[in-house]
Amino acid sequence: MDLTAAGLVSRVVRELGSRADELIAEVERGLRRDLPELWDDPGIARMAAENIADHIAAGLFGLEHAIEPTLIEPPPADLDRSRRLARHGIPLGMMLRAFRLAQTIVLDRLLAEMPRFTDDAELVSEAARHVIESAAAYVDRTSEQGVAAFQEERDRRLQWRLSMVNEAGVRIGTTLDIARTTQELADHAVERFADLVTVDLLDAALHGHEFSSEPPFVLRRTAWASVTDDGPEPDTATQRLYTCPEGSPEALALVTGQPAKYHGDAAAAAAPRVHSTLVVPLHARGATLGVARFSRHRTPDPYDDEDLLLAQEIAARAAVAVDNARRYSHARSTALTLQRSLLPRGAPRQSAVDVAYRYLPAGDRVGVGGDWYDVIPLSGARVALVVGDVVGHGIHAAAAMGRLRTAVRTLADIDLPPDELLTHLDDIVLRLSGENADHVDGEAAGDLGATCLYAVYDPVSRRFALARAGHLPPALVTPDGTAEILDLPPGPPLGLGGVPFEAAEFELPEGSLLALYTDGLVESRDHDVDAGLARLRRALTRPAHSLEEISDHVIAALLPTRPDDDVALLLARTHALGAGQVATWDLDAEPAAVARARSEVSRQLGEWGLEELGFTAELVVSELVTNAIRYGQPPIRLRLIHDRALLCEVSDGSSTTPHLRRARVFDEGGRGLLLVAQLAEHWGTRHARRGKTVWAELSDSAELPLPSFTEV
Numbered sequence: 001m002d003l004t005a006a007g008l009v010s011r012v013v014r015e016l017g018s019r020a021d022e023l024i025a026e027v028e029r030g031l032r033r034d035l036p037e038l039w040d041d042p043g044i045a046r047m048a049a050e051n052i053a054d055h056i057a058a059g060l061f062g063l064e065h066a067i068e069p070t071l072i073e074p075p076p077a078d079l080d081r082s083r084r085l086a087r088h089g090i091p092l093g094m095m096l097r098a099f100r101l102a103q104t105i106v107l108d109r110l111l112a113e114m115p116r117f118t119d120d121a122e123l124v125s126e127a128a129r130h131v132i133e134s135a136a137a138y139v140d141r142t143s144e145q146g147v148a149a150f151q152e153e154r155d156r157r158l159q160w161r162l163s164m165v166n167e168a169g170v171r172i173g174t175t176l177d178i179a180r181t182t183q184e185l186a187d188h189a190v191e192r193f194a195d196l197v198t199v200d201l202l203d204a205a206l207h208g209h210e211f212s213s214e215p216p217f218v219l220r221r222t223a224w225a226s227v228t229d230d231g232p233e234p235d236t237a238t239q240r241l242y243t244c245p246e247g248s249p250e251a252l253a254l255v256t257g258q259p260a261k262y263h264g265d266a267a268a269a270a271a272p273r274v275h276s277t278l279v280v281p282l283h284a285r286g287a288t289l290g291v292a293r294f295s296r297h298r299t300p301d302p303y304d305d306e307d308l309l310l311a312q313e314i315a316a317r318a319a320v321a322v323d324n325a326r327r328y329s330h331a332r333s334t335a336l337t338l339q340r341s342l343l344p345r346g347a348p349r350q351s352a353v354d355v356a357y358r359y360l361p362a363g364d365r366v367g368v369g370g371d372w373y374d375v376i377p378l379s380g381a382r383v384a385l386v387v388g389d390v391v392g393h394g395i396h397a398a399a400a401m402g403r404l405r406t407a408v409r410t411l412a413d414i415d416l417p418p419d420e421l422l423t424h425l426d427d428i429v430l431r432l433s434g435e436n437a438d439h440v441d442g443e444a445a446g447d448l449g450a451t452c453l454y455a456v457y458d459p460v461s462r463r464f465a466l467a468r469a470g471h472l473p474p475a476l477v478t479p480d481g482t483a484e485i486l487d488l489p490p491g492p493p494l495g496l497g498g499v500p501f502e503a504a505e506f507e508l509p510e511g512s513l514l515a516l517y518t519d520g521l522v523e524s525r526d527h528d529v530d531a532g533l534a535r536l537r538r539a540l541t542r543p544a545h546s547l548e549e550i551s552d553h554v555i556a557a558l559l560p561t562r563p564d565d566d567v568a569l570l571l572a573r574t575h576a577l578g579a580g581q582v583a584t585w586d587l588d589a590e591p592a593a594v595a596r597a598r599s600e601v602s603r604q605l606g607e608w609g610l611e612e613l614g615f616t617a618e619l620v621v622s623e624l625v626t627n628a629i630r631y632g633q634p635p636i637r638l639r640l641i642h643d644r645a646l647l648c649e650v651s652d653g654s655s656t657t658p659h660l661r662r663a664r665v666f667d668e669g670g671r672g673l674l675l676v677a678q679l680a681e682h683w684g685t686r687h688a689r690r691g692k693t694v695w696a697e698l699s700d701s702a703e704l705p706l707p708s709f710t711e712v
Contacts, residue, residue: 005126006066012113012127013063020060023109024053027102034101035094051081052102059106059138069137074145082146083153084301095150096143103139107132161310164192168314173321176328178206179222179239185292185318186225193310194278194294196271199223200250201282201290203241206326217244217254219290227298249279250291257281257288259312261303271295276302280315284323292318335395336361339370342402347375351643352383352459353514353572356547358555360567362393362520369566370397370450371518372405376412379686379695381577381643382458384412387471387516387568391449400448403432404494408454415686418454418467419503422491425452426469429495450494453516459577460641462510467503469494472522472529475536476506477513483537510576513550515540520565521558532558547571577641587636589629597625597638601648608642613698616679617648620696623672624650627658627694645681651693657685658694 016023031038031052054075062072085095110131114124172184178201186197200219221240244251249262259280267277278294292315296303303311339361347355355375362369370390378384386408390401407428411421433448453474455466466474466486470493477483489502508514515536522532539557544550551571559567583604587593598618605614621638628636632652641647658673676683680696687693 005123005130008114008117008123008127009063009110009131010066011117012110013060015117016109016113017060020056023106024056026109027052027056027105030101030105031098035098037094038090038098047081047084050077051075055102055142056106059135062138063110063131063134069134070141072138072141074142079145079149082149085150095146099139099143099146103135107135157306160192161306161313164188164310165313165317168317172314172318173324176325176332178322178325178329181318181321181325182223183225184321185314186223189292189294189311189314190225190227193307193314194296195227195298196274196293196295197223197225198293199282199290200244200293201322202254202288205287205289215244215246215251215255217251218242219244219250222290249277250293253279253281253291254288257283259308259315261305261308263302267295271297273297278303278308278311280308280311282315282319282322284316284319287323289319289322289326331395335398338395339372339398339401342398342405343372344374348377349644350375350377350381350383351575351577352377352381352457353385353574354547355385355573356551356571358551358567358569360520360555360559360563362563362566369393369520370401371520371566371568372401373516373568373570374405374408375570375572376409378412378456379415379647379682379684379697380458380649380693381460381641381647382456385455385457385514385516385570385572386412386453387518387570388450388452389471389518389520389566389568393566400432400450404429404450404452408452412454413684415684417503418456418465419501421454422452422467422469422494422501425454426494426497426501430497433495448495451519452494455514455516457508457514457572457574459575460582462508462574462576463505464508464514464574465503465505467491467501469501472517472519472533474517475515475533475540476508477515477540479509479511481541483541485533485537508574510574512574513540513547514572514574515554516570516572518566518568520563520567521554521569524564547573577643581642583640585638587625587628587638589632589634589636591626591629593629593636594622594625597621600638601640604640605646610642610646613646616698617646620648620676620679620698621650623676624648624694624696627672628652631656631658633691646698647695648698649693649695651688651691653691655687655690655692657687657692 054077058072058075061067062069082095111128114127118124168185168188171188173181174184175181182199182201186199189197198221200221203218203220206220219242221242244254249260249266253260259278262277262279263275268274274295274297276296280292280294282289282292292311294303294311340359343359344357347357353375357373357375359371359373370388370392372386372388372390374384374386376384376386386405388401388404388408390397390404392400404425407425408421411424416424429448429450451468451470453466453468453471455464455474457464466488468488469491471491473486473488475483475485486504486506488504491501492499517536519529522536523529524532535558536554539554540550542550542553544553551569554569554571555567583600585597585600587597598621601617601621602614605611605617610617617640625636625638628650632654634653635651636653637651639647639649639651641649676696679698681699683694683696685692685694
C-alpha cells in the first residue's frame with residue numbers, strides 16, 4: 001500500500017515516541033540554555049519539566065492518531081501550571097517563548113526523521129506541512145488557553161496585592177503605640193502572606209537617636225506572629241534587646257537599606273524548617289527604624305520577586321505608622337516629663353491638712369494635657385489648695401500649665417484672698433493669650449483657656465475660703481460621713497476678662513475630707529458630670545484607713561480604663577490648732593504696750609517650753625508692735641502660734657505696707673524690719689478686708705545678727 005502523508009507522520013511519530021525521553025531531554029536542554037530564568041527556582045524548574053513532558057506526549061499522540069489539532073486535549077494540569085507561573089511572577093513573554101522554543105525543537109526532530117522512511121520528496125513536503133500546521137494550531141490553542149489562565153491569575157494576584165496593601169493601610173497604625181503598631185504588621189502579614197513574622201526595631205531609633213549604618217546594631221523585638229503554636233519559632237520574647245550578628249540577613253538589610261530573599265539553609269538560619277524568607281528594612285522619612293522578617297514553613301511556594309515587592313509596600317506603610325508612633329511617643333514623653341517636672345514633687349511640710357494626690361495623663365490618642373494641683377503653705381499656719389486645667393493637650397498645654405502654676409504660687413505668696421487672686425490670674429491668662437496670638441504658626445497660636453479652683457484653709461479658725469474660675473466645685477465629707485458638693489458661685493473661666501470672681505467661706509469640723517479634682521475625673525463619654533459626681537461622693541465615703549487608700553478607691557471607681565482626659569485629684573484631711581497652740585492679746589496704741597507685749601510673750605513661751613526662743617521672740621515682737629503703734633492704726637493685736645515653728649503676728653487697722661530698706665549711718669530709724677528679716681526664717685505682710693498683719697516665723701536656729709549693730 002502506498003504511503004500517505006498522514007501515514008508517514010504516524011510512522012515517524014511512533015518511531016520518535018519510542019525515544020520520547022531523549023526528545024524531552026533535548027527540549028529541556030534547549031530551554032535551560034535559552035531561558036535560564038525558568039530554572040532558577042527548583043519548584044519552577046520541576047513544574048517546567050513536567051509541563052514539557054505532558055505537552056510532548058499530548059502533541060505526539062494527536063499526530064500519531066491524526067486527531068484534529070483543535071480536538072487535542074492539552075494536559076489537565078496545564079492551566080494550573082500557567083496560574084502557578086503567574087503566581088511566581090514569571091513574565092508572560094517567557095512562557096510564550098518556552099512554547100515556541102519547544103515547538104521548534106520537536107518540529108526539527110520530526111522533520112529530520114521523515115527522510116529515513118521515504119525518498120519521495122513531495123510526500124515528505126506534504127507530511128512536513130501537515131506536521132507544521134498541526135503543531136502551530138496545537139501551540140496556538142494551548143498558548144491562548146495558557147495566556148487566558150495566566151492573565152486571570154495575574155489579575156487576581158493584582159487584586160489580592162492591592163487589597164493586602166489597602167488593608168495594611170487600614171489595619172496598621174490604628175493607635176500611636178509602637179508595640180501595637182508593629183504587632184498589627186505581624187498579624188496582618190501572617191493571615192495571608194507569611195507563616196512566621198518577626199519585627200525588630202533599632203533601640204536607638206526608639207529613643208530618638210540618629211541611625212548609624214555601622215554595626216553592631218542593637219535591636220529590640222517588638223512583635224512576632226505565627227500561623228501555628230507549634231511552628232518553627234525564634235525567640236519570641238517581645239521587648240528583648242539583642243545585638244544583631246554581623247553578616248546576618250538583618251544586618252545586611254540595615255547596612256544596605258535593601259530587602260532580600262533567602263531560600264533553603266539561608267532562610268532557616270533564624271528558625272528551623274523555614275524554607276523561604278524575606279528580610280525587609282523599615283524606612284520612613286529618611287530614617288531607618290528596624291527590620292521585618294517574613295518566613296514560610298507551611299506554605300510550599302517560596303517567595304518570589306513580586307512577594308518581595310508586596311512585602312516592601314506593606315513594610316513601608318507600617319514604617320510610616322511606626323515613625324508616627326515613635327514621634328508621638330517622643331513628644332508625649334517630653335510633654336509628660338515637662339508636666340511632671342512642673343507638678344509638686346512632694347507634699348510640703350505644714351500642719352493644716354494631710355494630703356494625698358494623683359495625676360493620670362490621658363490616653364495615647366489624646367496626649368498630655370494641662371491639669372495641675374498644688375499645696376502651698378501660707379502665713380499663720382494656713383494652707384492653699386489649688387487645682388487647675390489648661391485647655392488643650394501636648395507640650396504647649398504643659399508649658400502653659402507650668403506658667404500658671406508659677407503665677408498662682410507668686411500671687412499666693414503675697415496672701416491675696418481667693419477671689420482677688422483669680423482676678424490677677426485672669427489678667428495673666430489674657431496677657432499670655434496675647435503673646436500666643438503673635439505666634440501664628442504651630443500649636444501655640446490661639447487663645448489660652450484655663451479653669452482654676454483656689455482655696456485657703458485656716459486651721460486656727462477652721463475657716464475654708466475658696467473661689468473658682470469655671471472649675472468644678474470641691475466635694476466635702478464631714479466626720480459623720482455626709483458627702484456633698486459645695487455650693488459655690490460659678491465664676492467664668494480664666495481668659496475672658498472683665499467678669500468678677502466671688503468667694504465663699506465655710507467653717508469645717510476638724511477631720512473633714514476635701515476633694516479637689518479636674519473634670520477628667522467625673523466627666524466621660526459614657527456618662528455626664530452629675531453621674532460622675534454621684535460616683536465620686538460614693539467613693540469618698542467608702543471606709544478606708546488612709547488618704548492614699550481613698551485616692552485608690554476614687555480612681556478605681558471613676559476610671560476603670562485609661563481616661564479620655566487628664567485627671568488631677570487632690571485630697572485633704574483638715575486639722576485644727578487648739579487653744580493650747582494659739583495665744584492672742586489686744587494691745588493699746590501707746591508705747592507702754594511694747595513692754596507688756598514682751599512680758600506676755602516671755603510668759604507664753606515659758607508655758608510652751610520654748611524659753612530658748614525668748615530673747616529672739618521679744619526682739620521681733622518689740623519691733624513689730626512698735627511699728628504698728630507708730631505707723632499703724634488701732635485696733636492692734638498680737639498673736640503667737642505654736643506650730644512647726646513659732647509664728648508671731650501683729651495686726652493693725654492700717655493698710656499701709658511696710659517696706660524693708662537699709663538705714664544710713666546717721667538715721668535714727670529704719671532698722672526695725674531689717675532686724676526682723678535677719679532674725680526670722682520668713683516674714684511678710686498680708687492684707688485683710690480692713691487692715692493688715694505683719695508676721696514672722698521663728699525657729700531655734702535664729703541667731704542675733706551682730707554685724708547689723710556694729711556697722712559704722
